[in-house]
Amino acid sequence: MEITVNGDAVTLDGPLTIARLLVEQEVKMPDMVSVEHNGKILDRAEFDKQQVRPGDTVEFLYFMGGGA
Amino acid sequence: MQNDIPRHGLRPATVGVHGGYDDDPSTGATAVPIFQTASYAYGSTRDLADVFRGRAPGHVYSRISNPTTYALERRLAQMEGGVGAIATASGMGAITAVMTALLRAGDEIVSVRGIFGGTVSLFRNVLSRFNIRATLTAPDAASVSAAVTDATKVIFAETIANPVMDVPDLPALSEVARSHNIPLVVDATVTTPALARVKDFGADVIVHSTTKFINGHGTAIGGAIVDTGNYRWAEGRFEDLASLARKAGQMALLARLRNVVYRDLGACPAPQNSFLMLQGLETLSARMPIHCKNALRLAEFLASLPGVEWVNYPGLPTSPHKPVVDRLYGGIGGAILTFGLAGEADPARCMDSFVLARRMTNLGDAKTLVLHPASTIFAEYDRSERLNLGVTDDMIRVSLGIEDFEDIREDFEQAITQSTEN
Numbered sequence: 001m002e003i004t005v006n007g008d009a010v011t012l013d014g015p016l017t018i019a020r021l022l023v024e025q026e027v028k029m030p031d032m033v034s035v036e037h038n039g040k041i042l043d044r045a046e047f048d049k050q051q052v053r054p055g056d057t058v059e060f061l062y063f064m065g066g067g068a
Numbered sequence: 069m070q071n072d073i074p075r076h077g078l079r080p081a082t083v084g085v086h087g088g089y090d091d092d093p094s095t096g097a098t099a100v101p102i103f104q105t106a107s108y109a110y111g112s113t114r115d116l117a118d119v120f121r122g123r124a125p126g127h128v129y130s131r132i133s134n135p136t137t138y139a140l141e142r143r144l145a146q147m148e149g150g151v152g153a154i155a156t157a158s159g160m161g162a163i164t165a166v167m168t169a170l171l172r173a174g175d176e177i178v179s180v181r182g183i184f185g186g187t188v189s190l191f192r193n194v195l196s197r198f199n200i201r202a203t204l205t206a207p208d209a210a211s212v213s214a215a216v217t218d219a220t221k222v223i224f225a226e227t228i229a230n231p232v233m234d235v236p237d238l239p240a241l242s243e244v245a246r247s248h249n250i251p252l253v254v255d256a257t258v259t260t261p262a263l264a265r266v267k268d269f270g271a272d273v274i275v276h277s278t279t280k281f282i283n284g285h286g287t288a289i290g291g292a293i294v295d296t297g298n299y300r301w302a303e304g305r306f307e308d309l310a311s312l313a314r315k316a317g318q319m320a321l322l323a324r325l326r327n328v329v330y331r332d333l334g335a336c337p338a339p340q341n342s343f344l345m346l347q348g349l350e351t352l353s354a355r356m357p358i359h360c361k362n363a364l365r366l367a368e369f370l371a372s373l374p375g376v377e378w379v380n381y382p383g384l385p386t387s388p389h390k391p392v393v394d395r396l397y398g399g400i401g402g403a404i405l406t407f408g409l410a411g412e413a414d415p416a417r418c419m420d421s422f423v424l425a426r427r428m429t430n431l432g433d434a435k436t437l438v439l440h441p442a443s444t445i446f447a448e449y450d451r452s453e454r455l456n457l458g459v460t461d462d463m464i465r466v467s468l469g470i471e472d473f474e475d476i477r478e479d480f481e482q483a484i485t486q487s488t489e490n
Contacts, residue, residue, distance in 0.1 A: 006123065027125075028125045028126075029125040029126075029138070031141075031142050031145065031152055032125055032152070033125065034315070034316050034317050034318075034319045034323075035317075036315075041302075041313070041314070041315065041316070041317030041318075042317065043297070043317065043318055044151050044297065044318060045297075061122055061315060061316065062119070062122045062123070062124065062125045063122055063316055063319060063322070063323030063326050063327050
């Protein structure tokens with residue numbers, strides 16, 4: 001199936017959960033990521049349950065920048 | 069950096085050993101490496117800019133994050149069942165960062181009384197200068213509720229108030245906080261996740277002095293903030309966090325801390341200290357039962373001595389807090405107690421007579437520690453104010469170590485005998 005991740009088209013075997021998507025996309029520092037799925041920010045408890053389906057949009061957002 | 073997702077369902081003792089870190093991918097090292105670095109090089113300007121803009125993860129500067137500290141944050145967050153954590157340079161650094169992130173001029177804190185003198189000083193001598201007022205109340209829900217005003221934005225409690233040993237009914241305080249849509253911030257330093265996950269009692273934000281039982285050996289100063297995920301920042305009374313929650317969701321407070329408040333206050337831990345805290349977490353669940361059992365046994369022993377006027381340990385059946393201790397902490401009253409000598413016996417003479425126990429201002433060391441709060445942590449307050457804070461002149465505070473109890477008992481017996489002899 002095809003979905004959009006951080007603005008890029010991605011082809012995956014699916015459907016799959018957000019938690020699985022984090023692994024398959026090799027998302028680094030998963031504890032630091034906020035996930036927006038089809039425009040909705042997910043609770044972390046939803047990562048294991050929320051299914052990603054063809055055509056969905058997923059954004060990984062991080063809040064750890066800003067150096068010296 | 070790890071690609072795994074957090075392990076779910078493991079118990080705190082197991083998470084303390086395995087959580088937050090997988091074997092180092094380049095060497096296989098099972099101990100978390102100490103990343104003794106101030107900053108991090110990137111391959112391109114764009115890569116670094118992506119991290120600054122939040123489009124990619126990464127460490128950019130160790131005041132903001134560091135791989136060793138990150139492992140500590142993950143492990144502690146997993147033990148507490150939280151959505152994330154930030155490690156700080158000290159427990160005071162953790163409380164300061166949380167209060168500064170949540171509050172602005174005109175806001176108020178309602179706190180249970182009898183808490184750590186350093187926290188009282190932060191409220192009275194520092195936050196007050198920014199027109200943030202703190203009201204200290206009795207720890208019961210009715211008193212806390214009565215103290216809440218329209219300006220109250222935080223309810224603050226310690227799991228077992230140090231040094232007065234009150235044990236607030238956290239679920240009841242959480243109900244009060246819920247009814248006003250404000251967060252309950254809980255200092256769980258003296259209980260740690262080894263005794264209880266206070267998230268399950270309704271705590272919204274947890275702060276720790278990791279210097280204490282988490283470190284366990286008195287080798288480093290540190291603190292931590294855990295967001296339990298209980299408070300809905302998107303629907304809360306903090307406009308900036310509600311706005312941030314539209315992008316960060318449950319991570320709103322941690323994002324504001326990491327990207328602004330924690331970053332700008334600068335109270336970050338040294339990587340070496342984070343390593344020591346990680347090691348401490350590995351044995352925390354093994355050590356806490358020994359600390360606590362020694363405390364109960366010493367409390368029982370002191371209560372049997374004619375030279376001792378009073379013993380305050382919430383795990384004793386005679387304590388008014390025992391029902392809450394039974395309900396929340398499985399009957400375990402922690403590892404700290406206070407006592408006073410009978411008659412006119414001089415507490416300093418007793419203090420000076422200890423051979424094994426160390427005269428120190430710390431808690432949660434492997435060693436048994438004794439302190440005279442009135443002349444140390446609370447010395448900056450006059451006597452009437454100290455009494456108001458629950459600190460009597462005769463109070464001796466004991467933090468039980470993990471020594472053989474018989475050696476502790478003999479030390480207390482000889483010290484009390486010497487100080488009560490004419």
